[in-house]
Amino acid sequence: MRVALAVFSVLVLAVTGVVVYNQFQSTWQDNQKAYFNQALTLAKSDVERAALTGREPKIEQTIVSGFGAQRIDRCTSCHIAVDDPRFDSAKQPLKTHPYSEAMGDVLKNGHWQRKHNFTDFGCTTCHDGQGRGLTVADAHGEEEFWPSPMLGYTTQGDWKKENADHLKGAAFLQANCAQCHTDKDFKGTPEVAKGRELFFKKGCFGCHRIDGLSAGTLGPDLTQIGKERKLDYLWGHTADPRAYSATSIMPKFQMTDAERTSIVIFLKSRHGNSQSESDVQKYVNKTAASVVLPESATALEGAEAAKMSQVERGEKLIHGLACLSCHKLDAQDGGISPDLGYEGMERDDQWLMAHFKSPRSRIPDSNMPAFGLPDADYEALTAYLLSRKTPPSNATSAELYKQLCSRCHGEKGDGKGPNWLYMDPAPRDLTSAPFMNSKPRERFINSLHEGVAGTSMPAWGKVLNDDQINGLMTYVEQTFVKTPRNPIKARKIPDANPQKSTPESIAHGQEIFLQRCTGCHGRKADGNGPNAMDISPRPRNLLNSAFVNKASDHRLFESIEYGVDGTAMPSWIDSYSQNDVGDIINFIRSLNATGK
């Protein structure tokens, strides 16, 4: 016991000693001592020298209260020479902060005078980082948990390597300049201005709200995104949204690195509460009902635009607006959404207008936002699309498939073309022989001819002639389905629903539906049952009125009684009588009958 006591006592003394010793060995103390020594050699008078020799290192700090919440910046504890012009060629941390005329500093009587005085601004107002820290890791915000590491300088440990390389440089500081300099054309923040332009050009404004800028509702509000997220997230999420949130519906927009840098800087500058705005202005922005139009659109309202025809105006708009950052038109391709080249032949003006105003009124699960533009613009766009009447050049079926179908159905016919991720319902997998062979050829021809209502599949019958359509179908059968078609066994399917649509019938149908169907189709029949995410193709959204109302009773009977081959839909013929199935169909139809 006595030995133990002695050993532990000495151990405690030793550790205490180490702790006390370390307390008086800080980097900032060393840095200050180095500064005093170097300043001593530069000193011109004895008084100055005496003052320097008598100086002891102490924590230097600036209390900044003028810009937002109070902050305490102790950066000058190490960077003690920031305001000492004699150290402009020294190495960090003892380097003078550069003077810059662009930032408003002026040279007067041989002395530089700063516009952004450090005693007023501190350091973190512009640079971010953790002002209270006194070690490099703490102060620069290298430590993973610090929400605002030094902009364009510090890379945190958990940042993705491939992102981190893009996130260095003084340009990122513009995000903080823009906190006060909100002026759109402020010459000190060109990247923010470029980012703002891209925010409209790339269509971001369609889905995202930024108070005072845009009013999208499909995606999250970005008013404060710069305060909530670090550069790594902003870069990574715009580059590949699903890598950061698995269920994101945000598409991967095509952008160059330079464009992405601008967008990231712009987003980083969104703090929600700009210093230069009054509280009243913030409230006005927040509650503004009217949508701010992108400049590209408003630019077309001038005198020159008045002289244009609707079609010309539409053409300008479709290129000036964000349409082609998703859609394809001729040579331009956003790689996300359908080709607009033949849309004018496939759809009529009513459909187009309604779809512009509310895409989901025509394709209920579309990811296209309602951009909220003035009707005149939509009319012009419609007029332009309708004016395009040139069918695709006569070519082989293979070329036609590649040109018209592969964008969604994929070059291999597996339903995974470049757009497939953003299509709901997903493009049909044409290689799925069980499905393809369980339906008569006429049905597919019909789909090609008339399109599939409520989905992105357009009516190719208005673009192609019957030979071309037959050729395409044959091409699909030979190239993708491959397995020869067996004669389909005769199925006992009524052509019309034997059950009358009475409240009792609907109630019974609902009862069965709630019992057996909700696991996949969901309690609301919207196709979002708890198992839906694990099923491919996804369960049908039975609230897609355009689709359901177009589907015949015969087809619904067949799908329910015999199941759908090649999908997760099972056969219910052993469980339910035709009358039961009739009730279910009545229930489903009743869901889609509202308002008609």
Added chain:
Amino acid sequence: MASRPDETGGQQISRRGFLGWVSGAGIVGSFAAGALSTYVFLKPRVTYGEPNKFLIGRPEDFPSGARMAIDTRRVCIVREGNKIAAISTTCTHLGCIVAPSPVGFACPCHGSHFDVDGNVTGGPAPKALAWYKVSLTPSGELEVDKDNEIQIGSYLTV
């Protein structure tokens, strides 16, 4: 390592004595270091109020003959010709803020009077107003250090 009952033996006593000394030194030493650390801990290294060392501007901001009281900093900047000084405006009696008057300073609380250099001319104040060190930073700005009191009448020449 159960302790043995109190048997005594010559060798053991010295061993015990040694262990006792080592333990004692360890405990007392740690205690002393702990007490010292506690003192260092409790003495604030930074304060959150107005700093005692601050910049007040450039020499040309103060014309000759200026007597400019900065109430938030509790100093009065005095310039005579090319000589600059900072005089405390905290009354040496009980800490009120004195106001500059044509003949010096006057305290509104208990009626102390000071001349232009801060020497007591009347009232209960026990001593003259303090003069603080003013220096010129390398960037050409004036810096007042309230932690550094200097002799009355010592100016910074600019």
Added chain:
Amino acid sequence: MTNEKKSLWKNVVELPGNFWRSIFRNPLPSSDRERAATSFTNFFLHIQPVRVNKRTLKPTTTFGLGLISFYLFIILTLTGILLMFYYVPSTTQAYDRMLDLRSSVAFGIILRNLHRWAAHAMVAVVFLHMCRVFLTGSYKPPREFNWIVGVVLFILTLFSSFTGYLLPWDQLAFWAITVGTSIAGYAPFIGKMLKFMLLGDVTVGQEALLRFYVLHVVVLPVVLITFVGVHFWRIRKDGGLAKPEVEDEPKAITAPVAAPVAVSAEGGRKFTVQGLVRGAFVKVGVLDEDTVFSWPNLLIAELAVLMFTVAVLMVVSYFFNAPLEHPVNVMHPPNPAKAPWYFLGLQEQVSYSAFWGGVGVPALELLLLVLVPYIDRGKEGIGVWFSRKRFLANLLFLIFVVINVFLIIVGTFFRGANWQFVSPF
């Protein structure tokens, strides 16, 4: 006059000596009598008996767990008081003060580390102490009530640690307390009310921070100190550490009734009887062989345990910093949001059944813990580790321990995003 002057002078000369002796009434003891007197007359030592059983000093008897718990509490009190000098229980300042502890406050980081690790250690050590008491059957009569006091102390320890968890006001703290208080909300009838009372609001915010602060620095410590006092006093009154029955008991006598036994300082008298003692546990007569004087034997052992505790804590605190995560962001809960580790067993249970996991099972376990000494009243196997005669009781208790430890380990290491099973490796 001269006499008076003389005596005054004498008093002045002797003042330092008298002053010293008035504080330390005994010289460094050199005889048994002085050793006894030292224990007896010193305020800090008189809580201990004059003589202790040799078994008591054997490390394997208790592993010093109770003592370590007490020392940890002392360390927590001291570091806690010091930290209070720099802490502000405000949602806008608390986190900044944590940053200041890491930077501008001298020794701030080591103090915070000491406080944090000591708090975690105390929860663990108090639980281990409880295990020791059970596995050696030391809760049996006449120590039933002290066992209950111990259970109360365990719960108080948990709550002290839990309330302190919120104070750094980082993401870890905020969501752990959100989760923890939500578990409390599952209690029937009073759950909602209890949660509202704890938080002072419907969600964790400024009110909760203030309430947790007051509970943490005043209410719980005061209650805890009171119960610790009772706990210690009871140990003495119940006859010290539980001892195994001696095979041959001819020398054992029973103090007849609760009558005071005077301790006189006359020569030849052994300074043995501790005062007013009940029951058959006082064995006069075997003292010479089995016991040693507390001064210095017990004192040295206690000091050694103290220095051991401090040493381990200092080393751990030197190498590992207390966690400090993102500042609170009420919009972005971490996934998974976890309660403090000692409540992760509960959280794991809650993920199976809200009522049974969060309230039913814990309440039942607590009730059983409290009732154990009244259910299991046999005299067998007292004071011996894993006594064969207590096989069933020990087995049941070990199952209880293993299940809870297992749940905590699962909750801590094997639960990832969305509370899915993940492998920590």
